[in-house]
Amino acid sequence: MRRLHNMTQAYDWGSTSDIPRFLGRTGSGEPVAEMWLGTHPLAPSQIETPAGLRPLSDVAGEVPFMLKILAAEQPLSIQVHPGAAEAHEGFEREEAAGIPLDSPQRVFKDRNHKPEMVYALSTFDTLVGFRPTAEILRVFSQLDSPTINAASATLRAKTGFKGIVRVLENLLIAPPPAAEIAQLVIQCKALVHDGVDIKRAYSTAAMIARHHPDDVGIVVSLLLNRFTLQPGEAVFLGTGVIHAHLSGLCLEAMANSDNVLRAGLTRKALDPDGLIRCLEAGMSRVARVEPGYPSFSTEVYHPAVEEFALAVTQVSPADPDGVSLISATHSIIMCIGGGVQVLNEQGEKISLSRGETIYTDAQDGELTAVGTGEVAQIYLPGPNTPDSELKDLVGHRPVRAIP
Template sequence: MRRLHNMTQAYDWGSTSDIPRFLGRSATGEPVAEMWLGTHPLAPSQVETPTGLRPLSDLAGDVPFMLKILAAEQPLSIQVHPGPEEAREGYAREQAAGIPLESPQRVYKDPRHKPEMVYALSTFDTLVGFRPTAEILRVFAQLDSPAVNAASATLRAKTGYKGIVRVLENLLIAPPPASEINQLVIQCKALVHDGVDIKRAYSTAAMIARYHPGDVGIVVSLLLNRFTLQPGEAMFLGTGVIHAHLSGLCLEAMANSDNVMRAGLTRKTLDPEGLIQCLEAGMSRVARVEPGYPSFSTEVYSPAVDEFALAVTQVSPADPDGVALISAEHSIVMCIGGGVQLLNAQGEKVPLSRGEAVYTAAEDGDLTLVGTGEIAQIYLPGPHTPDSELRDLLGARPVRQIPLT
């Protein structure tokens, strides 16, 4: 077991207080958007060794998963993550072009796909996937602008998923002027004032406009479903799913990738062509993850991908012998509440308070948790990983066929 030291990311949408509070640190007034736990080269974790800190990759190699704490105070960019083929091709293309990995123009940071799962630590709001055609048309019917009227005509001529993708493509290729978008926001606010808000479409657009006035992403948000997760609830987003997190604190479990194609609500490089290409391949699964229960104290969220599963375990004095954790080839264990101690088969002990984490390997053997608290454990799933039930949130959609190997 090796204690981890992890890097944070100061993206401008981040909360100024949530992650510092979670880590027991003083806020500086600057946004702290994410903390990364894993071996991704953009923000690799380090481990404590007798000779000092070393990169986790020196000890564990290229760990296939990554765990993040994410704290959103403002909406994130509207985005899609590529599937395996798009990731490999895009990475090779940008490598051949000589675009530096840290360049703002770089889209593909690695050759891997990025399925991910959100586990809410607070009330967590997000936009995920397209609304049904009929719902989008009802949302548009209450509004009047050239862009909305053209989108309605496009969607009536070509209904369903492919028609919605065409609407999105038209908006990204020829965004309406900021003055038109601002007028749409005024209409949305008036509708909310009058008690009209179809599935929170208008209030969401008005909220986004406070942070990104005149941005085409405000119009795009009208196409998207809004979901709210309560603490302890989880949602799986396969690759090829359009989404934009809005607010709240969560854990993100994902494949070890940072490939993002953006379509608005950001100052970063946009890749509308790549984003549309990913969407045209078909949308992967969007599902609420109902946990499996290997024991009374542990819930396992396993969305049936090769790279990761997430276990959440609670322990208290009611467990005088402690609670057994998942044993896995690779594992990162982070305390998310209280104070605990982690013991391995060799009798080593590591105390953990909230926000502290360790890396464990197969040679640690059986892991035991004692104390009073709660941990989250991301690990490489195996044949004995408990099944989770995935409840589809968006109904029937064209689904891309993505191999799990």
């Protein structure tokens, strides 16, 4: 059980204040978008040892998961994460082409797939998954432009997922000219003030246009569901699920990967063809994760992936002997509120305030937390870790099992 030191990422969509405030620091005025916890080579955590700081991978090997704090002040790119086969093939292809890992043209940073889960720390707005065809047509029915009219005709001729993908493909291959996008934004702004019942689609497009005024992503956003997560709610983004986070502070739990296929709202490398290829067939995994309760104080979110589960535990003086945490082969624990002490079976203890983190492994045995606060723990689930129920965010129906 040892303390971690973690790296932050200064992407331009990040908040200037949320992560510094979360960590109890004074912001520099520059955006801080993410803090990474894990062993990914692009931003590996350092672990305290008697000999000083060392890469976490020196002690733990390659940890199969990664945890991030993400703070969005502007919309992120429209993106999809690849499955295992696509990730391995893409990485080998770019390695053979000699594209450096830190090149702006690099898409595949590793060989891993990247299923992920968002756990909201504040009100968190995101676009996830495609709207049903009928709803997209209703959104389009209030707009008038050559691109929208052509897309509507495509959806009427080819309903369901295949028709929506054809529309997306057409938008990415031949984006509408800037003047047409500008006129669509004007129409969207007018519809927001008209009080139409689907005005949130138009307000989202207008908001995105403030940051990316000529981007085809403005039009693509009209195809996507917008959701607002409240603190403590979680949504699972399986590989192949199209999404774009809009604003707020969250934890992201994921497999140990930084593979992202982008198709708009970014200055980073775009791979629209790759995004289309990696889209999951079907529209049934826009999924809220319902937690399990192994104890009165702990919620466990395990969206049926091998690499990670996330436990959130309330620690209170009402439990004078402390609250049990999850014991696992690999675990990273972060205090996300208040202040706690974590004790292992050998009697070692480390105090954590908000934003501070430790790494634990099987040698620590039973883990206990005391104090007044809240901790999040990402860990490698065992074979007996129960899967969380996944609920359709659109219809609140059970979601089919993940292969």
